[in-house]
Amino acid sequence: NAGVTQTPKFQVLKTGQSMTLQCAQDMNHEYMSWYRQDPGMGLRLIHYSVGAGITDQGEVPNGYNVSRSTTEDFPLRLLSAAPSQTSVYFCASSSTGGSYEAFFGQGTRLTVV
Amino acid sequence: AQSVTQLGSHVSVSEGALVLLRCNYSSSVPPYLFWYVQYPNQGLQLLLKYTTGATLVKGINGFEAEFKKSETSFHLTKPSAHMSDAAEYFCAVSDRGNTDKLIFGTGTRLQVFP
Numbered sequence: 001n002a003g004v005t006q007t008p009k010f011q012v013l014k015t016g017q018s019m020t021l022q023c024a025q026d027m028n029h030e031y032m033s034w035y036r037q038d039p040g041m042g043l044r045l046i047h048y049s050v051g052a053g054i055t056d057q058g059e060v061p062n063g064y065n066v067s068r069s070t071t072e073d074f075p076l077r078l079l080s081a082a083p084s085q086t087s088v089y090f091c092a093s094s095s096t097g098g099s100y101e102a103f104f105g106q107g108t109r110l111t112v113v
Numbered sequence: 114a115q116s117v118t119q120l121g122s123h124v125s126v127s128e129g130a131l132v133l134l135r136c137n138y139s140s141s142v143p144p145y146l147f148w149y150v151q152y153p154n155q156g157l158q159l160l161l162k163y164t165t166g167a168t169l170v171k172g173i174n175g176f177e178a179e180f181k182k183s184e185t186s187f188h189l190t191k192p193s194a195h196m197s198d199a200a201e202y203f204c205a206v207s208d209r210g211n212t213d214k215l216i217f218g219t220g221t222r223l224q225v226f227p
Contacts, residue, residue, distance in 0.1 A: 033214065041219060042218055043157075043203065045214055090157065101159045102159070104156035105156055106155060106156045107154075
């Protein structure tokens with residue numbers, strides 16, 4: 001019963017490096033989202049997707065790219081890492097089927113030095 | 114635009130005492146409302162939700178919340194705190210049916226003392 005799986009769990013990047021945070025879900029959910037969590041700010045939406053091939057920007061999209069080629073996967077790409085992107089990143093998925101519950105991964109703790 | 118306000122970034126209670134975590138929302142139409150809990154170094158887990166119907170909703174671990182439209186509130190309560198309730202709690206709101214986009218409050222860290 002995997003649910004939402006995020007990799008890696010921890011990552012340290014140097015300023016200017018790029019990387020991809022992986023997110024996969026095995027619940028056949030249509031909706032997937034990326035959030036970042038910062039102390040005192042709760043979770044803020046970065047990008048979201050309502051289905052394969054469809055993505056849109058959330059509240060804090062700058063510096064991040066996403067794509068959704070399959071229902072299962074929703075990777076988040078950091079194009080040129082900056083210290084301001086040091087955060088904990090969470091991927092979530094949910095269904096249009098009426099449960100209205102978002103399922104979250106365990107998070108990726110990213111530090112940019 | 115929707116928003117969520119959680120009053121009190123930290124709440125401390127004694128074991129066995131009442132837990133009350135406050136949440137107020139701003140929305141032009143009645144939203145869906147959620148409480149999530151986050152234990153240390155873990156993801157978020159749904160405690161309870163209000164979508165339609167009964168305004169008093171019961172969740173896991175003995176928590177409940179009441180949707181009060183007139184007060185735009187969705188406060189979380191538990192009659193008797195347990196040490197295992199120590200965690201961070203987030204109130205969230207979404208447009209009706211659009212759970213791809215959740216708007217979160219800033220969170221309340223609950224400490225439980227013996």
